[in-house]
């Protein structure tokens with residue numbers, strides 16, 4: 575299907591014809607949730623896990639899932655191109671009521687939107703990227719993939735304005751995640767990532783990396799990381815569905831180790847690429 579074709583409330587239509595009401599609660603309140611699902615050669619990557627997180631996000635905001643997993647697959651598959659590496663962006667809002675009111679309206683249909691984009695190569699992947707650390711100013715339900723992303727975008731923008739690829743968020747002296755990514759560090763030879771909980775998004779890429787580490791005897795732990803400890807790490811990585819595994823070589827203007835992507839990143843990235851390949855063979 576043409577990459578400019580999108581799905582909106584039961585119809586496939588050109589992107590520019592896809593319109594929602596100004597009373598949509600997604601527009602007025604950010605009252606919605608979303609998912610980002612990569613697709614390699616037309617096959618959705620870890621679809622079931624993305625659906626499980628979608629279901630958790632929906633139930634956290636007390637919204638009924640409008641579709642079964644099989645129906646979601648039927649909706650999303652026509653958007654994909656089997657010759658490309660892409661990702662689906664899918665969003666569900668509480669819908670449009672006939673007036674603006676904070677409390678949930680009764681009997682309105684949710685707005686369901688999905689589009690597909692090509693995955694762009696990450697700039698500077700081979701040489702690594704820079705990051706800054708900033709106070710995590712977000713709310714207390716960071717495990718919910720909510721469209722309400724004002725804090726995240728303000729944090730990411732601070733990073734961009736300092737020539738950095740990502741803002742690493744710090745809460746009470748401990749690292750949580752990136753503005754739009756999970757974080758891993760190699761400290762004393764052990765791969766560490768903060769534990770799941772309401773302070774981070776349970777990243778699907780994060781889980782795949784932990785599985786790969788387990789299967790390949792790479793020592794790892796899910797543990798808290800203080801900012802002080804992060805500054806002494808030999809490697810730092812940021813992970814997400816759209817950027818995969820990105821090595822950070824500079825934090826707050828200081829080099830990480832020798833300022834080059836580390837050996838464990840190289841090994842993990844190769845394993846991850848091979849895993850992706852085997853996933854769609």
Ligand code: PDD
Nearest residue numbers: 610753754755756775777778779814815
């Ligand atoms: N974001 N943490 C946050 C805050 C994120 O926004 C994301 C991804 C992740 C990584 O999750 P996953 O591995 O499942 O992509 C962690 C997506 C890509 C986005 O908002 O565009």
